[in-house]
Amino acid sequence: MAAVAIASSSPFSNFPSTSSLSPSLELNKKRNPRKSVAVAVTAAQSQPYGRSASRGQNEKEKERDIMDREKREEVNRKIASRKALSVILRREATKAVIEKKRGKTNSRKLLPRTILEAIHERITALRWESALKVFELLREQLWYRPNSSIYIKLIVMLGKCKQPERAHALFQDMVDEGCIINHETYTALVSAYSRSGLLDQAFALLNKMKVTDGCQPDVFTYSILIKSCLQVFAFDKVQLLLSDMESQGIKPNTITYNTLIDAYGKAGRFVEMESTLMGMLSHKECTPDVWTMNATLRAFGGSGQLEMMEKCYDKFQSSGISPDIKTFNILLDSYGKSKRYEKMGAVMEYMQKYYFSWTLVTYNVVIDAFGRAGDLKQMEYIFRLMKSEGIKPNCVTLCSLIRAYGRVGAGSKIKAVVRFIENSDVMLDVVFFNCLVDAYGRAGLLAEMKEVLEMMKAQGCTPDKITYSTMIKAYLSRGINGRHVQDIRDLSKSNIA
Template identity: 25%
Template sequence: MALQKYLKTLKTLKRSHRPNLCPNPHQALTEIISQTLNSSAPKPLTTTDTASFLSCLSPTTLLHILTDPELKSSKCSRFFNFLIRNRSLISFEPDLQAYLTLICRLLRERRFSDAEKTIKWVSVGENPRYPFSVLAPTVWNCCSDPKVLTKFFNSMLKIYSDCNMFDVVSEVFEYMKNNGIEMDERTCTVHLLALRRSDHMQLALDFFYRMVESGIEVSVFSLTIVVECLYRGGEVKRGRELVEEMIGRGIKPNIITFNIMADACAKARNFGELDMVLLLMDKEGLAFNDRTYKILIDGFTSFGKVDEAKKLVFDMHDKGLKVYAYLCNLIIHGYCRLGSMDGAVFMFDEMTKRSILPNADTYWSLISGLCKAEEMGMAMAYVNDMHTKGIELDSIMFNTLIDSFCNQGMVNEAFELQVLMEKKGFIADLCTCDKLLSGLCEMNHIAKAKRLLNMMDRRGATPKILRSTA
């Protein structure tokens, strides 16, 4: 039935049954709200349509409507939101009791999202209405259900945390603890995450200890969040000590916790502390997973501890974990950086034996290292091996090889590579071409020098030898 018809019915009721309407006016209003919002295509509420409808409202009438069991909570919420958006249509300001009555009803009926929106509006909106010190005692007058009250205060804690009102979160936490209100560990964890995002290391640590001391069954997830906060703040030793302390309290770290600790130690190059972490990990009976191995291999190779990293790769392979080529590449690159080409070649050979397929980066690391070590014969042997595997030289590898041949006076070999490079569609660097051209001229290879000179001219490049005489 259309809204106008209900408004007409309401006016008729006012004229013919005015004495009966005043004692219990909310019944007619509830019927109109219910029927209007139930319509498959309800007519939008407007100022004109609702003038007489809203004139019956008072704070008492509004409370009757919000608590009417025959009116669904979703309709109560929509109606209340309409009143808030159109305050000029009613003769009073909805008070805190109205807000809290609706919130408690929404929580009771498990409409948590709607309840949190209303809590946020009444507590931390653009124009905050009521501080927590007012909200907390008042809600007890609107609800006596312990489960609803528990959910209310946990929602308050979450909302203040989401809004970075960390000092008020502490106030809510203390209030809940002092009044015997059960705290949801997941809600507290959400707060720890907010503190981590804001880089509040000390606040996170303090709040975690309050969680532990309040008797909350703290999860390893919460512990891991705080450990990560400490490690982010450079408190490597303190993070490990916290884990040891919590183990004594029955809160056991997991592999994720230890991986965070190991990663922080490796990046900080604090290998003494890393040893302590790994000893603690072994004491707790936790085996390395693939993430642990990757962290340690990367950390060791970056600091020149290549032999230790190599042992970890072999251990990883022997335990049946997947070893990717990039882990072996780190070790080969590490040996090349140290000038230990025997170690690099040995690692490459071990890859083959263990069926770990080398990729372009593997060959690039080894060939580049061999070029720096002036082992051009071996370098070209691995270039040929690349070709048999279907891996082609790229522009960087071509330039490196040509440059290395030039440095050793092997200009014919360098020129042949430059010709091949050109056929492959690559263009040599100008400085590489300059070095090759100078070498060809010095060796009196005039025909080859002219060919290279013509190629450079087509590119619009002026050789160094001509630039210096210009």
């Protein structure tokens, strides 16, 4: 990854100082600090790797060899993927034939491994309807014996898929078949209800667990409920759960504290977040980890409190907690959104120095930062680098590109992104289409802007209030307040309840 300039005021004690940079790079930084990151990337691309031309040639040959090897690996991966797909299709076809022959001799004498593998595949992929069908086939086998672990896995899957009623039906089947019902089984059902926001049912199950022998709730049961309450901002219920845990002598663990810290931080409740962190530090059994650090940094960085974020980073590091790639993504995102490009550059060089590989999130953050800075050349370079590294862009990546092009009214660039999408399998959502509508509107491409509605329909994506209001705003900004605006208003009324 290309080296990037460092701010002399960087708070990170382990980052190299600006004295190690070339004089020309330092001079460029002083002239235009806003573009120091971009200048540094360009400088790093142009600097030779060795003193002699022959050494530079050797390095180029090595790079070509690496690229050739990566291309071969990519081809092999595609071949392997096609083979895997072929195997899966053959298996599915076999299972379809089996289900058509559901007679007494065939469907009840299948090999256990075949059915169990099929169930686990579907559970992992969250294909709940297919998983339940295979499970029914399993229960018809002559060798079938009720197994609590399979039931629990299915109940957890149904909870993730927001199917609490089906999860409860499986729970009842467990009871009917004489399976052992313990706290793990109840916790899975509590999770199913709480994930769907059915907190009353989840709390009722919690109370039932307390009075059922062998089913006493543990810290994991409470942690699941606490997380669900935090997701719907039911902070009063969280306090009740914490008090209930204390009364029963159940101590929160690191996961519980991290969940609280992260949720309080995202909600901007910094007093509660700091209080929770202090409570965590007071428990010897609960040692802060990198998740704790990341949640704290995200909270302060996301709210623009960069000095506090930096102090926390130093404190966590001095206590022996090492940052991971998520830590650096949070720092990059915080600095980028606050236009602190020199410090963002410092993080990037630190990552390069200590061999932290960029992830999809890293690329998205950097692309967005260059786009916000108006440096389209570097944004496009990072986007090309991302694709050359074999990292597939997602909807967030494309939104950043579209926003950047929309800000400068680059209509041809916007269309190029749309053409890229047409030749890819990126899953698009209403946020992307709203960005596209806004970008077309800013560029004055009103006909293309209106065509986005047809694109959304083809993608099975429903426009929302922001879609229509953005279109109306674009028309009005161009002095158009007639039939076009009225048509959009009529569509808005008919499509949005």
